[in-house]
Amino acid sequence: MKKCNQDFVVQRINDFGTKFERRFVTKQGLEECLKDYKTNNVIDDYEIETSDDLWKFVIDTLGKGD
Structure with missing residues (x-):
């Protein structure tokens, strides 16, 4: 996850490198x-990498209770 220009981007790379x-x-x-x-319990399927400026936001968001 990163910020690119003004957009927030979630990037996934599959087993084939796509x-x-x-x-x-x-x-x-x-x-x-x-x-x-x-x-939907799919977050555990991902290895999360994020830019430094979004790290706290991502951790806080994923750590919130339902």
Whole structure:
């Protein structure tokens, strides 16, 4: 996860090395994405890497109770 220009970007790379990106215009959109991954129990399928400026936000969002 990173901020690219003004967008928040979630990038996934599959087993074949193909990259998939989801872009969000707002931090709220990124937060909703993270909550959705957590709620649907798919967050454990990911190795999370994030830019320094988003690290605290990501940890706080994923650490929130349902």
